Amino acid sequence: MAHEKRRCGCLWTTSLVLLALCLALDVQARPANMSSLKDKQASSKEENEILPQDHLNGVKLEMDGHLNKDFNKEVFLGKEMEEFEEDSEPRKNRKKLIQIFTKVDLNQDGSVSAKEMQRWIMEKTQEHFEEAVRENKLSFRAVDPDGDGHVTWDEYRVKFLASKGFDEKEVAEKVKNNEELKVDEETQEVLDSLKDRWFQADNPPADQLLNEEEFLSFLHPEHSRGMLKYMVKEIVRDLDQDGDKKLTLSEFISLPMGTVENQQAQDIDDDWVRERKKEFEEVIDSNRDGIVTMDELEEYMDPMNEYNALNEAKQMIAVADENQNRNLELEEILKYSEYFTGSKLMDYARNVHEEF
Numbered sequence: 001m002a003h004e005k006r007r008c009g010c011l012w013t014t015s016l017v018l019l020a021l022c023l024a025l026d027v028q029a030r031p032a033n034m035s036s037l038k039d040k041q042a043s044s045k046e047e048n049e050i051l052p053q054d055h056l057n058g059v060k061l062e063m064d065g066h067l068n069k070d071f072n073k074e075v076f077l078g079k080e081m082e083e084f085e086e087d088s089e090p091r092k093n094r095k096k097l098i099q100i101f102t103k104v105d106l107n108q109d110g111s112v113s114a115k116e117m118q119r120w121i122m123e124k125t126q127e128h129f130e131e132a133v134r135e136n137k138l139s140f141r142a143v144d145p146d147g148d149g150h151v152t153w154d155e156y157r158v159k160f161l162a163s164k165g166f167d168e169k170e171v172a173e174k175v176k177n178n179e180e181l182k183v184d185e186e187t188q189e190v191l192d193s194l195k196d197r198w199f200q201a202d203n204p205p206a207d208q209l210l211n212e213e214e215f216l217s218f219l220h221p222e223h224s225r226g227m228l229k230y231m232v233k234e235i236v237r238d239l240d241q242d243g244d245k246k247l248t249l250s251e252f253i254s255l256p257m258g259t260v261e262n263q264q265a266q267d268i269d270d271d272w273v274r275e276r277k278k279e280f281e282e283v284i285d286s287n288r289d290g291i292v293t294m295d296e297l298e299e300y301m302d303p304m305n306e307y308n309a310l311n312e313a314k315q316m317i318a319v320a321d322e323n324q325n326r327n328l329e330l331e332e333i334l335k336y337s338e339y340f341t342g343s344k345l346m347d348y349a350r351n352v353h354e355e356f
Ligand SMILES: [Ca+2]
Pocket: 105, 106, 107, 108, 109, 110, 111, 112, 113, 116
């Protein structure tokens, strides 16, 4: 009887583990989707635009340490990305892709070289930055309603809590009177890390106020040298397990702290590990000594790094280069449309030259 019971308990434990694994897998599959969802919510809800996002267009890692799955699309399409998302009609997309091809092919010889692709990637990355500057104008206006060009941490904190559903007047009153704010633990954690980031974005001489430019680097650390370092530090802090401020492969292919319950799931998720391993060994660890330093990670994450852009260009070409001439022809780019634009073209092979 007792034996029976034990076996029952064992089965029960096994199914619990299985359930946990399934849940963990689900969670793990989520980050990339979550961030695109977050972006959408942010653009539809103005108050969310005052919050730094986990996902940054044209940056190879998300803030939570996950690889940016859309990176190649982002640097290939630039600000035209949304058009491809909204308009899924293959015919139109095909036409657009052909137009893009003729622009990437700068010397108009009918094929795209690594150099041409590199130039294009730099241009498209710049577009994402210009977009960020434009959006930042609106976000800054939302946190600086009196328009004096400066925002204090307290003002921002009130706006942030208001966006989380707190009563803005009430919070503002409490902050003004230096009263304690009763917020849940999770919100407090976010507040603490935002505060850290806020003071990092305050350029010397530190006046504890952010102007529009500083606010831009608060929301978009990728284009400011100091903030890029800060972002790298945050990511290393999350992934580094032995505290030496460097990353080994095993640290890099483990999930960030706080998601430890995914460890087992991660071990069996071969794709996830394989992709990260490849990225670690072939790209991030540039001197190939098996260790990723903060400097290496910073180089890797810098969107305006020309060397990275050339590497990315070569990688992109290699994916679709069927005739192995280290260049991309129109046929190749149309065939691999999903890789470049995220949308499939079923009739890629038909009448490629029809539009000319
Ligand atoms: Ca060319």
